[in-house]
Amino acid sequence: MPAAARAAGFDPGRLRRIDELVTAAIAERRLPGAVVLVGRRDRIVYRKAFGHRALDPAPEPMTPDTIFDLASLTKVVATTTSVMQLVEEGRIRLSDRVSTFIPEFGRYGKEDITVLHLLTHVSGLRPDLDLTFEWEGYDTAIRLATEEVPVAPPGERFIYSDINFFLLGDIVRRVSGRPLDEYARERVFLPLGMRDTMFRPPAALAPRVAPTERCTPLG
Known part of the structure; x- marks a missing residue:
């Protein structure tokens, strides 16, 4: 490893500290x-x-x-990359209004929100959809997103928002004709050799998956 590390421009001594740091974190029950x-x-x-x-x-x-x-790395690894591919192909412009692709979105003060506003978290939409009542399904999520009322004018305030990326994923679906998970796998992951990167891993991969959430009987 030392020779390979030096050839790549790394300090072998600093790399050796990784073992110590991670082992200590595990011993301290931090992970x-x-x-x-x-x-x-x-x-x-x-x-x-x-x-x-x-x-x-x-x-x-x-x-x-x-x-x-x-988790939320999906926003930059999958969604943003997919959107920018479609921008490169001229099928989306960053200055396009979201309502150009999702007509029902253009109401309740959201008429001037653009694709760029969504990507940069300055759409004025709140962080997440209402989770105080039970709902499920993709179509319901998009419907609720189109019914949102902004809490700030577009372009004026940074608010990290999952809603922005629900909408961007739906724009990819409407423009490309394929759901985001299929588009990203075919156009982003597989061309890069990312064979284990996907939205819905099959049961055969379950033994290799690290559980990151504790689910109750109600989910």
């Missing part, structure tokens, strides 16, 4: 386990699994090929 990978361009100089990927109902050791939930 159950981790996979650490360090690389530059096409060179991987460090890759190692630590601890466990699951503790309950039975311990499962972490492995280098463990699959993790990307």
Whole structure:
């Protein structure tokens, strides 16, 4: 590893500290386990699994090929990349109003919100949809998003908003004719060799998945 690390421009001594830091964090119960990978361009100089990927109902050791939930990294890895591909192809412009693609969105003060406003979290929409009542399903989420009333004018205030990215995903679907999960897998992940990156992993991959949420009987 030292020679490969130096060739890639890394200090081998600093890389060796990774073991110490991660092992200490696990001992302090700050995390159950981790996979650490360090690389530059096409060179991987460090890759190692630590601890466990699951503790309950039975311990499962972490492995280098463990699959993790990307959570909100999905916004930049999948959604933003998909939108920008369509921008490059001239099928979307950043200055386009959202209502150009989702006509029912253009009401209640949202008429001037653009694709760029959504991408940069300055749409004026609140952080998330109303979770005080039970609802489910993609169509319901989009309908609720179109019924939102902004809490600030577009372009004036930064509000990190999941609603923005629900809408961007729906724009990808309407423009490309494919749901975001299919579009991202075919146009982004597979061309990059990201074979284990997807929205809905099949049951065959379940043994490699790290559980990141504790679900109650009601979900």
